[in-house]
Amino acid sequence: MDAPAIIGCAAAIGCLALAARAAVRVIRPHERGVVVRLGRPRVRTRAPGPTFVLPGVDRLHRVSLWTVVADVAAQDVITRDKVAVGLHALVTFHVVDPAAALFGVEDYQRAVPATARAAIRAAISRVDLGDLLANRADLNAALTGAVVAAVDDGWGVRVDRVQLEELGLPASLTRVMARQVRERHSVAGVTPALYVPSGGAAKPRVRAPAKSTVTWAGPRSPMDC
Incomplete structure (x- = not known):
């Protein structure tokens, strides 16, 4: 076989390889393929895996099913x-x-x-x-x-x-709600206060009332009875 024939065979094989590569597409597991042939969508949806299309005739669209x-x-x-x-x-x-x-x-x-x-x-x-x-x-x-x-x-x-x-x-409504919370805590015997954290805005904090002091007016010991 002479050199021109060898070159021709190699070119033909190369063209076939390129055509096969263009005809085979891979659809990923989370996708489905929709083929449009000459402007008309095909009815069947292509499943994941390798699929064949006609080069120059078909156009493959991949649609993700991910949430x-x-x-x-x-x-x-x-x-x-x-x-x-x-x-x-x-x-x-x-x-x-x-x-x-x-x-x-x-x-x-x-x-x-x-x-x-x-x-x-x-x-x-x-x-x-x-x-x-x-x-x-x-x-x-x-x-x-x-x-x-x-x-x-x-x-x-x-x-x-x-x-x-x-x-x-709204800021006005937030202030009204904060005042209502303070009033409820005041009725319950808890005094609300405000504190300012480092780098932040003022936030409500509830301060418990101080411990009460109870004086026992009775005998100091059973021996005093």
């Missing part, structure tokens, strides 16, 4: 009894339909927290401040239900839970 914990941006909300509170929450969700998550919404990882923010604001506006402070578990369950109802079913995403991380009260 996502997204931060809902802090916002000021007015409760039903007209009290402004600051809220910061976390929303937990995961993909249940990779094709819907890919084509049902532009970016589900941004759309879900944005929708949750609006749903939380609407839910808090229907609650009084007393109910907001009473039971955090019931509040989280109510917020989860509101976000689940707000997220579109066509997005292929399931909301697992919503957790309220921080609740900020």
Whole structure:
């Protein structure tokens, strides 16, 4: 075999190797693959492991099934009894339909927290401040239900839970609540005080009353009886 034939065979083998490499893709265990062929998504979702695509014809999209914990941006909300509170929450969700998550919404990882923010604001506006402070578990369950109802079913995403991380009260309301705590302790015979920790703001501290001195007016010993 002459040199040109050898070069031609080597080039053909190299092209076949490159084509095979381009045709074989690997999907990781936490992912599912969605193939789009000539602009049309294929019905079957590709499972983890090696999968074959047609180079130049197919386009493989990988969708993660990992649970996502997204931060809902802090916002000021007015409760039903007209009290402004600051809220910061976390929303937990995961993909249940990779094709819907890919084509049902532009970016589900941004759309879900944005929708949750609006749903939380609407839910808090229907609650009084007393109910907001009473039971955090019931509040989280109510917020989860509101976000689940707000997220579109066509997005292929399931909301697992919503957790309220921080609740900020107005400074005037905080002072009123602190005064009420001091009054209750005063009625109970405990004197509240304030202390300033190093590098921090003033915080309430309860000081126990001094030990009482009891004078025994009776006999000093049984022999005095």
